[in-house]
Amino acid sequence: MNGAAATVVLEETRKTFAGPDGGTVAAVDGITMTIRAGELTALVGPDGAGKTTLMRMFAGLLRPDAGSLHVLGTDVAAAPQRVQDRISYMPQRFGLYEDLSVQENLDLYADLHGVPQDQRRERFARMLEMTDLARFTGRPAGKLSGGMKQKLGLACTLVRSPDLLLLDEPSVGVDPLSRRDLWQIVRQLIDQEQLSVIVSTAYMDEAERCARVFVMNKGRLLAEGAPDDLRKQARGLTFTATPPDGTPARTLQARLIDAPDQIIDAVPKGGNVRLTRQPDANPARLDALLHDAVVEPRPEELEDAFMMLLRRHEDRTAAPAAPVAVRARPAPGTANGSSDKPIIVVRDLVRKFGDFTAVASTSFDVVRGEIFGLLGPNGAGKTTTFRMLCGLLPATSGHLEVAGLNLRTARAKARGRIGYVAQKFALYGDLTVRDNLEFFGGAYGLRGQALKARVTASLTQFGLEPSAQSGLLPAGYKQRLAMATGLLHEPDILFLDEPTSGIDPLARRAFWRTITALAEGGVTIIITTHFMEEAEYCDRIAIQDAGRVLALGTPHQVREQAGDAAMDMDSAFIAIVEQGRARHNHREAAA
């Protein structure tokens, strides 16, 4: 191994932490890898793969328990400061000082890194230009949008030119627009400064842009190579299946994902289903599964290979998170004919905070049994809209009707008809699973035998252990508990706020399987998400920006509105938001 050409060299490196239940968890479980200099390298893997632990070890913030770790030719454990003087590290949540202005934050980090005054002017100008923050130098960092904060974090990380740049999930929770900007900056840096960059990410399209990719799961290295080489592993296994007219793609997708012995992965995309079959799939059974769909081979993508590696590793280490069996429940008062009557009616909904209009005159309907997605960049007003819909925030004006009840006059009653799953785990961590379910059941008016029966049914349905302490459950099970709680009182409508952020791709597939099954059972689903590809699971979506609804319709209609029905959802989203902004600017210029 050539020391000069490698930035990071690991040999059998291990790092264990104390688990929440008192045991130990190997976050990094004997990894050997060599990361080359002058390249953009990606560490990809689901949550809990060990990416952040690795990054923190590279930065000298954690000592490996065993094995060796050299960064830029130095043993990090022995001389962390020597390494830290030469690297820049941007953690997932960068430590910006929210009360300081953009400029003051930059000055502060330049002071901390001892950047000489004469270099600063040139460096700052360059960073501000790249991040497009020059207009906002006087604004407090706390008042920036999520995407801008992330860009400022990057600028502060780069107040000096390091030998190695470490970016830990820089695009987590950042909307596609800001994500694209962020990557443009990184690209420029690599091209202009021949910087070595290591980035960790859960997005495959980001990994695709890297020269070299390391795939990790549960502290183990599953594969490494150039994206092209990794992709080849799925060659010949990837297809697009087009369901017959009138069948939603997600129905076909649900059928496919329910057969893991034949199908590695299936996701709805552009009205079709993208699938990867098992290499040893039985052709007859495969045909039966796909039966009336039109199947075409498609070129393999990195994501296919990634899912394949992951599924294989999961099969070996643990039983995969099985999708939750959902009992189809005939929705009350809905014969097939009346299901077109909207269950949510929103008319001219407005929400102002002071003189800031967070949601401007928004109108839409949602029909029973529909999956309705609210999409938008950070700060677009989707969270505000969402909170008004579930009665957490009063509207400034407008009409809001949920399950036939006016949310302004019959709030408590309307709330009884909805279920709510918060973005982060929002149940009582000190209480057991059963205590949580019993409390929320009681709050929704369930008592005695009825309560007991519903709790027992939920426990089996979601595969939950009643005596487990809720706060110590693994992330996937926490979400199951949150779902179980939201569904305990058998609501007509289930509200889900970014339910899939921070859960790994396998769990995400299982989660969406539950959602589609619920919708089939007649439950209406309102969901916000920043994973644009998840819009494909929705019957209809609304894209919001700056408080206004820019697009409303089926994913197909939205893609058409964006200009090309075949484009992927991320691009459609970006196109629509940019069109919307251009129109808005145009109108402002005219006025």
Next chain:
Amino acid sequence: MQALADYLARTLALVRKELLALLKDRSSRMLLFAPALMQTLLFGYGATYDLTYVPYAVLDQSGGAAATELLARLDGTGVFKRAATLTGSGQIAGMIESGDALLAIDFPADFDARLASRQQAPLQVILDGRNSSTAALASAYIASIVAAYNQSRGAAPALAVVRRAWFNPNLESRWNLMPALIASLSMLQTLMLAALSVAREREQGTFDQLLVTPLTPLQILIGKALPAIFVGLIQSTIVFLVILFWFKIPFSGSVWLLYLGLLVFTAASVGIGLSVSALSLTMQQAMLYTFMLVMPLILLSGLLTAVGNMPRILQLATYANPLRFAIDLVRRVYLEGAGFSDVALDFVPLLGVAAVTLPLAAWLFRNRLA
């Protein structure tokens, strides 16, 4: 009827959850009992105004019998301990400054001569004024010893005060202070508990989950307030029992009246705590606000200093302080055995504070926007 049962059942679910959350956690379980017990003992032994040990220095320039006798009386109290015998007035400053002596007694050279000639004989006492209350008590003590000495010499005073301290025959400050703790110590805990309850839920995101349930603000209020009041009363009971059985301060009133007063008072404290909590977005904020409130609540309560000695404007401010009236009520019921009609007026401000803060908290639950 059905609707009422349903309403109560939902509220009860919340009460049960609050109690579970409180009792599940070992450290918070400890917090329910240990601090009240510890603080009561600390206050009982540590916080006393009674003189128990006064080191003093003597500069006896007279060398006579009168000085010796007076000093013997002083030492006989068991409170005054001679720390040094000085030989020159220059040494006094050093003794006081170093704190080795709290006071110095200076017998002038002509002390005996003046006494013998039946003239007035001045006796100089130099006190360490840095500790004014102890110094004042010590000087009063010396004055009474001197008065007794005068009397023994047959100098009959023109006036003699015969005092009887009612309700606290020996005027022990412990008797004054400790019953007040039944209200004040439990207030500290309930205030903190209530202040953290909603703020914790907001910080951990569980409050949204609570707000989307059909529970009304009133139900949430009841569900949050009852467990906190319950805990407050337990704390009061701990303090009460320690005072009664450990420090043996006799209780002369009605237990029912005492607890009625404590119930109203704790409800008022919980109201303040929940309002603070509903106003805070994080636990840190709630904690900060509570600390900001506790100091004035204690200072303006009459716990340590009499309200009557405060400037007029501060006296007015004490009317908004539930602790002031709770302490008054508890002291009077405990020490003088006051009946309901005696303390009825104390209930008015207590109920007033509860009637303002509890609805305010309920309103803030939904209307305090992030």
